Amino acid sequence: MTQAQTNLLQGTLDLLILKTLTLDKMHGLGISRRIEQITHGAFQVKPGSLFPALYRMEEAGWIESTWGASEKGRRAKYYELTKAGRKQLGVEADQWSRITLAMQLALLAT
């Protein structure tokens, strides 16, 4: 992550990961690249932040991991959303909308 974003809330990283995994299961590097892609380069998630988040979310039950073969045929860990994870995605997306709306109103006020 770039300097300006080191203070990004842990919750938003969770939201990004959940969103990324909606369609497909991916391994760590894949998730990182996808996030970079869908935010148009704004967020570059380093392993130091990514993996703790993945492990945390796995323990929370929102994603689950399986060992599979990577593109090069080697062993890699793949993550996918669980049912609880999908529900959590909805919850967090709602929460995010409410926060941004509130911030907008605050900034527009005189």
Place this chain on the structure above:
Amino acid sequence: MTALNRFISFCRNVFNRKQGDADLSEELREYERLLTDENIRAGMSETDARRSALISIGGVELVKENVRAVRSGAWIEGLMQDLRYGFRSLIRVPVFTTTAVIALALGIGASTAIFSVVNGVLLKPLPYREPERIVTLLHEGSHPVAPANFLDWRASSKSFVDMAAAELWSPNISGAGNAERVLGLHVTPNMIPMLGVAPILGHMFGPETGQVGRDREVVIGFDIWQRRFGGDSTIIGRTVLLNGNGFKIVGVMPRTFAFAPFWAVGAQLWAPIAFGDRALSRNGNSLRIFARLAPHATLEQAQLEINAVTSRLEILYPRTNRNVIVTPLMEQATRGMQRPLIVLLVAVCFLLVAACANVAHMMLARSSSRQREMAVRTALGASRGKLTRQLLCESLILSTTGGLLGLVIAIVGTRTLVALGSAAIPRVQDVHFDLRVLAVTSFISIATGVLFGLAPARNAIRTDLVSSLKDGGRSENGGSANMGFRHVLVASQFAIALTLLIGAGLMMRTLAAMHNINPGFSPRGVLSAIVSATGTAADTAGRREQFFTQTVNRIASLPGVRSVSAINHLPIAGDVWGQSVSIEGQAELAADKRNRATYRVVLPAYFKTMGIPLLKGRDITNADRVGSHLVVIVNARFAEHFWPNESAVGKRFMLGDIRTTVPEWMTVVGVSKNTVISGWTDAPDDEIYVPYLQSKDYLGTGGSHFAFLTFVIKTDGDATLIAPSLRATVTEINPSAPVSDVQSLDSVVEGATADRKFYLVLLSAFAIAALVLAGVGIYGVMSHAVARRMHEMGVRIALGASSSNVLRLVVGRGMLVVVSGAALGVAGALALTKLMDTLLYGVKATDPVTFGSVTAFLLVVALVACWIPARRATRIDPLTALRGD
């Protein structure tokens, strides 16, 4: 996320860490490889690609660290890590660790043991129903009462729900098993119901047992039921032979029941009193009276009422009802114990404070020297929380170890105190190790340890990292505040040590003074034993005399025996019987003059055997028997009292009151030197010695009080060696006559000072412990001060300071602390010794010699403790010091 799932992953993380770590490593490796491949595809060379991949990962170990931190169960990992680190860093400083652990253990253990004793003896209520409502009524608060008075008081008192009486009765048990003499009590049938304790087997005495002839029932105690009757549950209704008479066992008391809690402690069985003719006697004072206050009566009301009753009786029967005092039973049971135990309690509290102070300032010292370590760790990225947590762990390891050791000391200490103190402290058998107290003292000590263990963390936060790392941690920003506080701690330790030392010193002088007391007899080589004829074939008129005389003669012929005699009650160890006397020609005594003397009955050669010189006249002989002229020997005080300026030899007096008794005049034939009668430090009292062979009571009257004698045997060498031959001889003459209370007079005399010795041992132990703690404390502070000021010392030496200058500087600082502590200690001692005044003998509570010499001793010890590190200061190589390494 269900709790179960979380729990499962928790367990997995904690117990299967290796697998989890391996997985993560593999995952990260694959991440790196994929990234490298990406870079290669983007056009980088293989080495560059790999390098770039590693840089973007940002440090594999760091990633692993971050993952570990968020895994559930991470805190346990952290805790284990902290514990291991804590252990290692404590082991690296063994002296510090051992001293701290021992100080904590001492503080916790000693305090708990003493608190347990104080709790069991002073605070725990007596084992009766509503024990605070039970009182005793005794002349002058401690002397026994006559039956007729008891019956009158009971009839006319309204402040009491019930009143009962007890007297000593030590029967011989015979029949199954050996002949044994046990301590027991004759009690009025209402006594045990009044106390409110029900037997666990059987029932109390029947209502008619108060009458003569119907009184052959007995209630036995738990211990004797177990010991002698094997805990037999069919014991009720069986007969046991007491003094040769059959008594029906009607009840067994519970294990927790003990009566009486004073004077007859350890009584094992209770039989009813049937007064018979004695109900009219106002002279035979043998009863102790117990009563239960009525629900709304106060102690003062009861006292006023009994005063009124006794004044009326005193008019009718002069000199029989004087000065009756109502005392709560608890006070009787702990008489003389409150002050000394409180002294011990205060002393041990001081010790606890000293121990806590010791731990506190050792940890502060250590914190100063760990500044550098803390700085390095902070620089490497440790958070404040992590540092604090790790230090907390370390302190807890220290405190818990100290606490556990303290627990061991407390248990052992309590048992030792009970064993040592059984001679000195009543109710000590009730003392049990008290968990509540352990909890409190552990909390205090551990809290101290933890609190001051956090000092380094506090320092670390405030410190400027750079300067800490540069100086090698030698100059401390928070140092001077710490130092001041440490000085206060050490000063207080010295104060405490001085206070305790002075207390111990005074006790030592008391003991020395008590040892100097001449008992009036010569105990060396003398053995004493009680031989009882009660209940045996010898217990009839005429046969008793024969039995005892035969015994004396046989013992006299044993090898090694120089002289044999007997007395009814031994001085110090035995009972004290009072007898009123009327002096011929002194019919009207002044109202305040006591006309009671201690009543002794002796066989010939008593004085020779005991080494008591006869100041005038002669000893009694075998010729002084019933039918011949009645003679008596008196002690010097009696002679001085009644015939102040004349020789007592030839004078006459009689036993009892001349107005109510038929005169039987006895002539004084000898005057003996005063001896200790009962209390070792008591002033001498009047004493008379009546010949056994002229004592109708002893020769003939039924009643076990008169059927035993205490034999005294003077031997060459060790008195206890002839004990077996003594028993054999008595058994030969009469197989069912028990021999009890066999002890050398030396041990009797030692027993007299046993309680003072007990306090001396304890106070000395505390004092020494406190002194050691204080010495270690000042040594530690001084060493640290020297180390801290190495740089300064180096400069001074380089500039030409001599060793003595340096010494004076360092030692001077130290002694200032010590002297202020000593001043505080003297003040504390003055307060403590005031509490001790009932314990002291022969020395004042403010004795200047003791105060002075102990203070000097302490100052010398402190000087040595300061001097050693100071000497190290003089040996500093200025170059090394200036370099600041």
